[in-house]
Amino acid sequence: MSVLLVEAFYGGSHKQLIDLLRENVEGCVAYTLPAKKWHWRARTAALHFMHAIPESSSYRVLFTSSVLNLCELVALRPDLASLKKVLYFHENQLVYPVRKDQERDFQYGYNQILSCLVADVVAFNSLFNMESFLSSISSFMKRMPDHRPKDLDGLIRPKCVVLHFPLQFPDVTRLLPEHKLFHQPIPVSQIDIVSAPQGQERLYLDCPKATCPGEPKSQNEDERDVNSSRAASLLCLYPEPGDGTLDHKEGPRQSPASPKEAQYTQREKDAVVEQTERRQGQMKPLHIVWPHRWEHDKDPELFFKTLVKLKERNLDFQLSVLGETYTKVPEIFAEAREQLDAHILNWGFLPSKDGYLRVLCQADVVVSTAKHEFFGVAMLEAVHCGCYPLCPKSLVYPEIFPAEYLYSTPEQLCKRLQGLCKSPDVARRHHVKVDTAAYSWAALEEGYRRMLAA
Incomplete structure (x- = not known):
């Protein structure tokens, strides 16, 4: 050794x-x-x-x-x-x-x-x-x-x-809800449509090329009509949750049928998500996750105070409060659990990494209210799982996150969350502009090996 x-x-x-x-x-x-x-x-x-x-x-x-x-x-x-x-x-x-x-x-x-x-x-x-x-x-x-x-x-x-702290980002594709599959950190400028049993078409996001059968090709349609028509074509191919065509535990199963070719813009993909949500009925409330240690330096007081304001304004949201606890837990957690009980989906540390990642994948927004943060593992893990981040415009965050994800005051945080509660689709359609791969073990391994060389 x-x-x-x-x-x-x-x-x-x-x-x-x-x-x-x-x-x-x-x-x-x-x-x-x-x-x-x-x-x-x-x-x-x-x-x-x-x-x-x-x-x-x-x-x-x-x-x-x-x-x-x-x-x-x-x-x-x-x-x-x-x-x-x-x-x-x-x-x-x-x-x-x-x-x-x-x-x-x-x-x-x-x-x-x-x-x-x-x-x-x-x-x-x-x-x-x-x-x-x-x-x-x-x-x-x-x-x-x-x-x-x-x-x-x-x-x-x-x-x-x-x-930088090296993270090992697992493949969470099987845990992601369908709308997040559009926003994975893999090139998805092209999608693949392949035939499924009984002639039903299937949509894939990680295949090189594909075609939408019967897609309108008129170049005289205006942009809105084109997007609407192409989105409608995609929508008819997008499986309903629970219809048996998409298994989140095993991932999509490739059909032997040969793919054709087509390209879809980000706007068209967003239209698919929007129309799918409408087809499913009432849009689900915004799911907010707080995955930090239960200690005072993470400023849970500010976080819960903000959520109580959202509740008082009759805004709908769901809440998951995760993270490790140590010997002494701040009193605000017991108070918040009682005040926000109707909104809580998950409360407390999840010892299973798979269970933890599953919650992050189902969440829409991850929030930090930290008064102390020198790196922020939990925030990057949540972004890897497709969460829209909101962080203080201080500490390490401007080093990692672009300005659009930063807030300067508690009032700004409350306003941002209020807007997302009213329009959850804004967070769900958004592709986070953070290169999590730069903080992976694969990217940082050589630097650590050099440092540990005798």
């Missing part, structure tokens, strides 16, 4: 990263502590790992997150000091929000600064995380009464790199 993975808080994104590296990078061995009592892990984990990690001459690289006081560990275990030491920042304690009734504990940020000084490589999951940390060191150290060190950021910056 040449790569020593040490994680003092083995949960959430910390766990995901350790597991990913252990499974995909040769020569890794991991030592971890459960994700409980974060503050105590930051204070005492080094002492635990001093005993837990056996001595070995085969170690070449030490990889750990910034929860661990790396300075203490290499002092307690001098045999680890000579390794290539990589420190990964999922978050940083210099700008991490604290409750109004609490004073920021100097020790946690100080530990992270010391860890950077002894590390050989300091990696951050976003540019926002890196710059907010480095730019805050000087003001943070001014809290010392005297003998304040200077230019620490200048010592640390040359070691720093931005290496």
